[in-house]
Amino acid sequence: MLQELKANGIGIVGYGVYIPRWRIKIEEIAKVWGHDADSYRKGLGVEEKAVPSMDEDTTTIAVESARNALKRAREVKPDEMGAIYVGSESHPYAVKPTAATVAEAIGLTPNITAADTEFACKAATAAMQACMGLVKGGYMKYGISIGADTAQSAPGDVLEYTAASGGAAYVIGGGDGVIAEIEGTHSYTQDVPDFWRRDGTRYPTHAGRFTGEPAYFEHVINCSRALFEKLGTTAKDYDYAVFHQPNAKFPIRAAKLLGFEEKKVLPGMIVSKVGNTYSGSSLLGLAAILDRAKEGERILMTSYGSGAGSDSFSLRLTDRVEGKRRLSPPVKYYMERREYIDYSMYARFERLLGVTGHV
Amino acid sequence: MSNSGIPQHWRTMRERYRLLGARCEKCNTNYFPPRNVCPKCRRRGRTTQVEFSGRGKIFSYTVINASSRAFERYMPYIVGLVQLDEGPRVLSQIVDCKPDDLRIGMEVEACFRKIFEQEDGGIISYGFKFRPYDNSWAEDFDGEL
Amino acid sequence: MGMTEFGELWDKGLKDLAWEAGVKAVEAAGIGGKDIEYIVFGNMSGGLFVGQEHVAALVADFMGLNSTPATRVEAACASGGAAFLQAYMAAASGMYDIVVAGGVEKMTDVGAGQAAAILSGAMDYEWEAYFGATFPAVYALMARRYMHEYGLKADTLAKVAVKNHYHGSLNPLAHFRNRITEDEALSSPMVADPLRRYDCCPVSDGAACVILAPLDVARKYTDTPIVIRAVAQASDTLSLLGREDLCTLRATVKAAGRAFDEAKLDRKDIDVVEVHDCFTIAELLALEDLGFCKKGEAAGLYGDNQTYVGGELPVNTDGGLKAGGHAVGATGIKQIVEVTKQLRGEAKNGRQVEGAEIGLAHNVGGTGATAVVAILSRR
Numbered sequence: 047m048l049q050e051l052k053a054n055g056i057g058i059v060g061y062g063v064y065i066p067r068w069r070i071k072i073e074e075i076a077k078v079w080g081h082d083a084d085s086y087r088k089g090l091g092v093e094e095k096a097v098p099s100m101d102e103d104t105t106t107i108a109v110e111s112a113r114n115a116l117k118r119a120r121e122v123k124p125d126e127m128g129a130i131y132v133g134s135e136s137h138p139y140a141v142k143p144t145a146a147t148v149a150e151a152i153g154l155t156p157n158i159t160a161a162d163t164e165f166a167c168k169a170a171t172a173a174m175q176a177c178m179g180l181v182k183g184g185y186m187k188y189g190i191s192i193g194a195d196t197a198q199s200a201p202g203d204v205l206e207y208t209a210a211s212g213g214a215a216y217v218i219g220g221g222d223g224v225i226a227e228i229e230g231t232h233s234y235t236q237d238v239p240d241f242w243r244r245d246g247t248r249y250p251t252h253a254g255r256f257t258g259e260p261a262y263f264e265h266v267i268n269c270s271r272a273l274f275e276k277l278g279t280t281a282k283d284y285d286y287a288v289f290h291q292p293n294a295k296f297p298i299r300a301a302k303l304l305g306f307e308e309k310k311v312l313p314g315m316i317v318s319k320v321g322n323t324y325s326g327s328s329l330l331g332l333a334a335i336l337d338r339a340k341e342g343e344r345i346l347m348t349s350y351g352s353g354a355g356s357d358s359f360s361l362r363l364t365d366r367v368e369g370k371r372r373l374s375p376p377v378k379y380y381m382e383r384r385e386y387i388d389y390s391m392y393a394r395f396e397r398l399l400g401v402t403g404h405v
Numbered sequence: 406m407s408n409s410g411i412p413q414h415w416r417t418m419r420e421r422y423r424l425l426g427a428r429c430e431k432c433n434t435n436y437f438p439p440r441n442v443c444p445k446c447r448r449r450g451r452t453t454q455v456e457f458s459g460r461g462k463i464f465s466y467t468v469i470n471a472s473s474r475a476f477e478r479y480m481p482y483i484v485g486l487v488q489l490d491e492g493p494r495v496l497s498q499i500v501d502c503k504p505d506d507l508r509i510g511m512e513v514e515a516c517f518r519k520i521f522e523q524e525d526g527g528i529i530s531y532g533f534k535f536r537p538y539d540n541s542w543a544e545d546f547d548g549e550l
Numbered sequence: 551m552g553m554t555e556f557g558e559l560w561d562k563g564l565k566d567l568a569w570e571a572g573v574k575a576v577e578a579a580g581i582g583g584k585d586i587e588y589i590v591f592g593n594m595s596g597g598l599f600v601g602q603e604h605v606a607a608l609v610a611d612f613m614g615l616n617s618t619p620a621t622r623v624e625a626a627c628a629s630g631g632a633a634f635l636q637a638y639m640a641a642a643s644g645m646y647d648i649v650v651a652g653g654v655e656k657m658t659d660v661g662a663g664q665a666a667a668i669l670s671g672a673m674d675y676e677w678e679a680y681f682g683a684t685f686p687a688v689y690a691l692m693a694r695r696y697m698h699e700y701g702l703k704a705d706t707l708a709k710v711a712v713k714n715h716y717h718g719s720l721n722p723l724a725h726f727r728n729r730i731t732e733d734e735a736l737s738s739p740m741v742a743d744p745l746r747r748y749d750c751c752p753v754s755d756g757a758a759c760v761i762l763a764p765l766d767v768a769r770k771y772t773d774t775p776i777v778i779r780a781v782a783q784a785s786d787t788l789s790l791l792g793r794e795d796l797c798t799l800r801a802t803v804k805a806a807g808r809a810f811d812e813a814k815l816d817r818k819d820i821d822v823v824e825v826h827d828c829f830t831i832a833e834l835l836a837l838e839d840l841g842f843c844k845k846g847e848a849a850g851l852y853g854d855n856q857t858y859v860g861g862e863l864p865v866n867t868d869g870g871l872k873a874g875g876h877a878v879g880a881t882g883i884k885q886i887v888e889v890t891k892q893l894r895g896e897a898k899n900g901r902q903v904e905g906a907e908i909g910l911a912h913n914v915g916g917t918g919a920t921a922v923v924a925i926l927s928r929r
Contacts, residue, residue, distance in 0.1 A: 337548025
């Protein structure tokens, strides 16, 4: 069933990102488990991943991202922000909304609607659509959607090489300050058990190679194609393509299947140096594009969430982007700001060995 | 932690999240944490809420190697007195910085972090900490990866 | 006056300690229990350490004085000094003749981590302890700033610890009676940079007690009443946040000023000093804030042995808090006990300051939010 949400004059008025400073190399992980690091590096296209400090979590990452987004969305007054959503699969509380804490921390309370969203790695892009609807419907001037995760992976499992931490926030609205107009959006959703975590279990389960064709590609490709059809566009009409990045191979292949040259998808690829930031993944990739794209250029972004679904967006840069992008750090800053840790520190930060004494 | 009742934790939450203090409108002195009464003007003064920028300089620091129980898992960590640009001093942890790199006078900015987590499924407390101020990305903005 | 040994005293509970100190004091004073008219007892946190509030009433009861009015005074680590001031006011007002001023703390029934958490109540809980500051950490912040402003070196701090351990080794009631070397001090584990283990006083159990009376009443009981020339107390901000100068305890400066004014004495008149060395840096700051030397120059007193017994200005002849022990509520009274011993010539083992005529005791609460200064003389 095709859903349509064509929005005119509405788009991104501000964006902000955050990636924690610690990195662990896949060699470090492979060493512990006796894996062949080389084959993982080649197979996944990932060299290292971002690890949160012990005092960081999805909420803190969401706040930092949102604060950076608000710096760019400088025209937005707190009481004009009518909605806040935080999409994640690692909300710190099973019950207690991350969005409420973030809203309080960035000074948007109390007259605001808030909710946490979940749909694996596309929780925040779904929330962006909600913001678009609320703004277009005239219910509010602006809404903010934040995707942030401190992804968990079972020690020794292949996901350990890619499950990473990071986030990005997008302020949606209209008016003069729009830096990228959302020309159209489309979503594609089916029940596909490719990756899940039962309540009460600590680590997720994935279905191996099944996560490829029937899951990631089925949704990313079909969603993107449906958006093309809706808008009457093809890959040639786009200067950049950003896809969800569970590893470096999938998005490159998706690009190829959709008819994009590799040079259009590489500028948004962050996974080989940061890992898969889950709900932050496609949004961080998009931010990397917004950090350098020019007026008039067009971007396709298609997210993917296991379980499964994709949200596609067609975006067109305005002349406002140049002035606003300088107002908070680019993705590149966070990528270059890094410090390496070994597996023992990683185990400590990720609380793999349980807790000491009190906490 | 002793005294970590929920209402007490909640009452100081906003100040802790957003570095909210007070300014005395009569003598224009800034205070953190907020005060009901300006110690200089007392009843002749009037205090209003003010949100600090988060920018400041390190006034003193120490590295804690023996902490109370609630902070055991974070050891060693750095605690510092930060002189905010607006005047008041704040006691807070310094993060993203190696102990050897600490300097009195170092420029810092506020960030948002976990302060502690209560054991046994209790609450998580969030609030400000400070990290070295780094504006290097702004000087020559380069977004190309 | 009387006091217990200070240390880890597993088999003595809070009331046992208070009773022991009280009985010693009463016997030494040659008074009867029925002569005591008012009891003031300093205790920081009976509630959190042993689940016991209403401490003064408990003490009175256990001493068999259960109709004597008894009040507990709390000013964190200055509870003892504050109790002394309250007792002094009670006796000086003419309302009571024989007043007991005591202090007791039972700290070792809880684990070290718990004790640290309880002690952090002496700081600003909401804005210092909440963020992970420990008590050593806030003094470390002061020490670091002092090093920055006055060029203090770590070995001076070590010298303070060495001296106090030396004096402690001569004091049978001290918590620590081992001598240490500067090297041992400088290589002990870091607690809160730059303060190491030997820069920090211990957690101790202990009690101390003195009996006060108007001079004419006192002379009925003893030929050597020690005259209280002045007791003064002052306050400062609770936390370090509001302090203009991190290296000055304004409460000490103010209390000392008032005390010396009231006593009509000068610093050079003082023969022996008990200062509040909860951390080695605190001893240096104390000597400056009390006016014995200029701000930033206390290190100069530790180059030779000036601050040892036998030197020009003996400081902490019982080992201070560092070696003598710090049973929080009792410390202020313990200091009075030591000064009294010195003025009466009763200090043993080579600890006696020859010809001590006038002594000073200095007790601080928290990071200096409260300070009490008492000046006592032989005549």
